[in-house]
Amino acid sequence: MTVDIRVIRAGQMYRYYLRQTVVGDGRRPARTPLRAAQEQAGVPAGRWMGRGLAVLGLAPGEEVTEAQLRNLFGEWGRHPDADRIEADLLAAGESPKKAYRAGALGRQVAVTGVDFVFRPQPTIYLLWALGDEETRRVIEAAHERAIVRVLEWIEDEVAVIRYGKDGVHRVRPPGGLVAARFRHYEARSGMPLLHDHLLLSVKGQRLDGKWGSIHSLALYENTVAASALYNELVAAEVCEELGLATEPRTVTLGRRPVMEIAGVPHELIRWTSRRSDQIAACREDLEHEYVTAVKDDGTPKFLPVVSERARAKLNAVAARKTRPPKQKTRPLAQLHAWWKTSAILASGVAADVITSLLEYARAAAAAIRARVAAVVDVALAAVDVAATVFVMNDGGRFHRRHLLAEARRHLALVQRGRRRDPGLDDQIVAAAISTHCLDISEPKTVRGLEAGYRLYTARWALSDLAPARHPPTPAPDPDPLPPADPGTLSPTAPRSPGQDAEGWEIPRVPLRYDRAFLAGAAVREKLRTTVVRGRAYDVAAHQQAAMPELLLADQDADPDRPEPEDKPRSVIDVAALRALKASRTDVEALDFTSEQLRRVTDAFTKAGDGARARTKKFADPEDAPAPRPVREDDQRAHRPQQPGPHSGPEVGR
Numbered sequence: 001m002t003v004d005i006r007v008i009r010a011g012q013m014y015r016y017y018l019r020q021t022v023v024g025d026g027r028r029p030a031r032t033p034l035r036a037a038q039e040q041a042g043v044p045a046g047r048w049m050g051r052g053l054a055v056l057g058l059a060p061g062e063e064v065t066e067a068q069l070r071n072l073f074g075e076w077g078r079h080p081d082a083d084r085i086e087a088d089l090l091a092a093g094e095s096p097k098k099a100y101r102a103g104a105l106g107r108q109v110a111v112t113g114v115d116f117v118f119r120p121q122p123t124i125y126l127l128w129a130l131g132d133e134e135t136r137r138v139i140e141a142a143h144e145r146a147i148v149r150v151l152e153w154i155e156d157e158v159a160v161i162r163y164g165k166d167g168v169h170r171v172r173p174p175g176g177l178v179a180a181r182f183r184h185y186e187a188r189s190g191m192p193l194l195h196d197h198l199l200l201s202v203k204g205q206r207l208d209g210k211w212g213s214i215h216s217l218a219l220y221e222n223t224v225a226a227s228a229l230y231n232e233l234v235a236a237e238v239c240e241e242l243g244l245a246t247e248p249r250t251v252t253l254g255r256r257p258v259m260e261i262a263g264v265p266h267e268l269i270r271w272t273s274r275r276s277d278q279i280a281a282c283r284e285d286l287e288h289e290y291v292t293a294v295k296d297d298g299t300p301k302f303l304p305v306v307s308e309r310a311r312a313k314l315n316a317v318a319a320r321k322t323r324p325p326k327q328k329t330r331p332l333a334q335l336h337a338w339w340k341t342s343a344i345l346a347s348g349v350a351a352d353v354i355t356s357l358l359e360y361a362r363a364a365a366a367a368i369r370a371r372v373a374a375v376v377d378v379a380l381a382a383v384d385v386a387a388t389v390f391v392m393n394d395g396g397r398f399h400r401r402h403l404l405a406e407a408r409r410h411l412a413l414v415q416r417g418r419r420r421d422p423g424l425d426d427q428i429v430a431a432a433i434s435t436h437c438l439d440i441s442e443p444k445t446v447r448g449l450e451a452g453y454r455l456y457t458a459r460w461a462l463s464d465l466a467p468a469r470h471p472p473t474p475a476p477d478p479d480p481l482p483p484a485d486p487g488t489l490s491p492t493a494p495r496s497p498g499q500d501a502e503g504w505e506i507p508r509v510p511l512r513y514d515r516a517f518l519a520g521a522a523v524r525e526k527l528r529t530t531v532v533r534g535r536a537y538d539v540a541a542h543q544q545a546a547m548p549e550l551l552l553a554d555q556d557a558d559p560d561r562p563e564p565e566d567k568p569r570s571v572i573d574v575a576a577l578r579a580l581k582a583s584r585t586d587v588e589a590l591d592f593t594s595e596q597l598r599r600v601t602d603a604f605t606k607a608g609d610g611a612r613a614r615t616k617k618f619a620d621p622e623d624a625p626a627p628r629p630v631r632e633d634d635q636r637a638h639r640p641q642q643p644g645p646h647s648g649p650e651v652g653r
Contacts (some may be wrong), residue, residue: 002121003150003227005220008113008199013074018066021115021197022046024184026328034066042331044183049148049198051155051176055205056080064180069199072178076108077203077213080178105203106211113202114219116226118147119195120234122269123261127238129192129339130268130357135242139194142237147196150230151179154200158222161204161212170450173204173214185332188324191272192339225401228408232420235259239417242358245365246417259412263364264357271347275322282318283311290314365417374415376424381410382431390458397440397457403429436460 008017019028024043028034038045046064053060056079068080079085082103089099119125120143128139155177160170179200187193202214235246239261248257249266260269290310293301303310330338344351353360385406389398407428411420437456443449 001224001227002119003223003230004117005223006115006117007111007216008073008115009110010074010076010112013069013112017073017115017199018069022064022066022069022182024186025188035063042335043185046180046182049151049179049181050200051152052173052178052201052204053176055175056178058178064182069180071103072180072201072203073112073199076110077105077112077201079103079105106213109202109213111202111213111216114200114216116198116200117195118143118150118198118230119193120238121231121258121260122272123264124234124238125192125194126264126268126272127242127261127357127361128194129336130343130354132358135358138241139238142234142241143194143196145237146230146233147181147198149233150226151177151198151200153229154219154222154226158218158226159204159214160218161206162215163206163210163212167215170215171206174207175205177201177204177214185335187272187275189274191274192335193272221399222401225405225408228405228412229425231259232408232412232415235261235412235417236415236419239365240419243362243365244417245368246412247364247368248413256409257413261361261417262368263361265347265349265353267349268343268347268354271343271349275324278322279315279318282322283314286314286318287311368416372416374418376411376414376420378424378427378431379435381407381414381428382435385410385428386432386436386458397455399455400429400433400452403432403437403456407432 018034020026022028022034023037024041026041028037029040032040035045046069047060048058048062048064049060053062058080067083071078071082072080075082085103086099089102090096094102120128120139124139128136131139155173159173159177161173163169163171177200179198182197182199184195184197185192200219202216203211204214205211239245245262246259247262249260250257287306290302290306291300291304295301306314340354343349343354347354385403389402389406390396393402404425407425410428411425433456436459438459439454440457441448441453441455443453448454
C-alpha cells in the first residue's frame with residue numbers, strides 16, 4: 001500500500017511530531033522556532049485541510065503554527081486557537097474555568113488524531129526526483145489533489161462520530177474534518193521519497209453542535225480502499241498531464257502486480273530500495289528463528305511455517321531493527337542534483353536514459369496506447385472482484401470495503417493511467433453484491449445493520465471454482481528437518497558436511513493471489529454460456545489491459561520454432577502470447593480454455609499438497625495441543641497498534 005496510518009496520542013505530539021515530523025523527519029534544534037526549523041530543513045510549512053476548518057475559523061491552505069498543533073493534537077484535543085480564545089475571555093472578565101472550557105472541543109481524549117502517510121508509486125516519485133521543474137510541478141499538483149480527494153471521500157463515506165451509551169448512535173460529521181498536511185522529500189536513507197504526512201484530528205461536530213470523536217477503527221478498516229483510491233487518482237492525473245501510461249509489474253511472485261509508469265526501468269527502483277533490501281535480509285533471519293524456535297520439551301514454539309500474518313509482523317520487527325538515523329537535511333535543489341548523479345553512478349541505468357527519462361516513458365506509453373484499448377465491463381469486473389475478495393479473505397467472508405478496494409485496483413489495472421468516470425467503482429461493487437454475493441449478516445448490534453458492516457460471502461463455493469478430482473500426490477522428498485538452533489545440529493535432523501543455516505529452506509504458507517486469479521478465471525469459464533440480463537458473457541472482450549508486459553517480451557528469436565517435446569507443458573499458452581504481439585489488442589491471450597484451467601488447477605493443487613506435506617512433517621506431536629489458527633488475509637482490517645516501548649510513529653517507516 002502507498003497509504004499508511006498510525007495513531008497520534010497527546011504525548012507523541014511532543015515527543016515525536018513537533019521534534020521530527022513537522023521538520024522533514026530531521027532533528028529540530030532546541031529552542032528553534034518551527035518555521036525557522038522548517039526553513040533550515042528545506043521543507044515547506046504545514047497547511048490546513050478539510051471542510052471542518054470553517055467551524056474553527058480557519059481556512060484551507062493557511063499555515064499551521066506550533067501553538068495550533070499543540071492545542072489540537074497535544075492538549076487532549078482543544079481548539080487550535082484555544083490560547084487566543086482563553087485570553088480574550090479572561091480579558092473580558094470571565095473566570096479562568098469558563099475561559100478554559102471555551103477553548104475545548106468536547107471531552108478530552110487521549111487519542112487526538114491519526115497520521116496518514118501518502119506517497120506515490122516509486123516510478124512516479126522517480127520521475128519527480130530525476131525530471132525537470134515542469135515534471136515536478138505536475139507530479140506534486142497531482143499528489144496534492146489526490147490527497148484532497150481521498151480526504152473528501154473519508155469525510156463523506158468513512159468518518160463517523162459515536163455517541164450515546166456504548167456508542168449506539170453513529171453520525172457523519174456534517175461539517176467535515178480538520179487535518180494538517182506536512183511535505184517531505186526524502187527517505188531516511190537519503191533516497192528520493194516524495195510523501196506527505198496528513199495529521200487528521202479525531203474531533204468532529206455533530207448536528208446538535210456538540211463535539212464528538214471520530215471512530216478511529218473505521219479509519220483503519222478503510223485504509224486499503226483509501227490507498228487504492230489515492231494510487232488510482234495520482235497515476236491517472238500524472239499520465240494524462242505528461243502523456244504517460246501505467247503497466248502491471250510483478251514484484252513478488254504469487255502477489256498481485258503493482259501498477260507502475262511504463263518505461264521507467266526497474267533498476268532505478270532497486271537503486272532507491274536500500275531500506276527494503278535491509279529489511280528483507282533481516283526478515284529472512286527472523287523467519288528462520290521463527291520456524292526453528294523450540295520450547296524446553298523440544299516441540300516447536302510457533303507454527304512450523306511462516307503465515308502471511310506472521311510475515312507482516314516479522315517485517316515490522318525487521319523495520320524497527322534496521323531503522324537508520326535520519327541524515328542531515330539538505331535543500332531540495334541540492335537533493336535533485338545529488339539524486340541524478342547517484343542514479344547515473346550507482347543504478348546501472350545508462351546516463352542518457354536517466355537524463356531523458358520522461359521521453360523514454362512517453363515512448364513506452366505510446367506503444368501501450370497503440371496496442372491496448374481499455375475496456376471496462378462492469379458485469380465481468382464484478383466477477384473478478386468478487387472472486388478475488390472471496391478467495392483472499394479468511395473463510396470467504398468479507399465486507400463492502402473489501403470489494404471497493406479490489407474494484408479500485410481492478411480499474412487501475414484496466415485503465416492504464418486513464419481517468420475513469422466518477423462512481424464506476426461503486427457500480428462494480430453494487431453489481432458484485434447483487435449478482436455474486438450472499439448476505440450472511442446476523443447483526444447483534446446497531447453497527448451490524450449498517451450497509452458498510454454487512455457481512456457477505458460468494459454465491460459459489462470453492463469446490464465450484466476447480467475440478468473435483470485431484471491428481472495423486474507424489475511422495476515428498478526426504479528433506480532434512482531444519483535444526484532447532486542455527487549453530488547446533490538437531491539429533492533428528494542430520495546435516496550434511498559443509499551445510500550451514502543459510503542452506504535451509506524456510507517453509508512459508510503459499511500466497512493466495514494466484515488462487516484468486518484462478519478463481520476469477522474459473523467463474524468466467526462457467527459463465528461463458530450463461531445469459532445474464534439478456535446477453536451472454538463475452539469473456540474474451542473483457543479486461544484487455546490485464547496482461548503484464550513481462551509476458552509480452554520476445555520469447556524466441558524464431559517465433560515459429562516448436563518447443564521441445566520433453567519440456568513441461570506451460571500453464572499459459574505461449575503461442576497465444578506470441579500471437580498477442582502481432583495483434584492490435586491483447587484479447588486473444590486472455591481466453592482461458594478448460595484444458596488450460598485444468599493445468600493451472602493441477603499446478604496449484606501440487607503446490608498445496610507440498611505445503612501440507614511440509615506442514616505435517618514439522619507439526620507438533622499428536623499429544624501436543626493444536627496451534628491456534630492464524631488468519632492469512634492480506635485484505636484484513638487494519639487494527640490500531642498500541643504504542644509501546646518499541647512501537648508508534650517513531651519507529652521505522
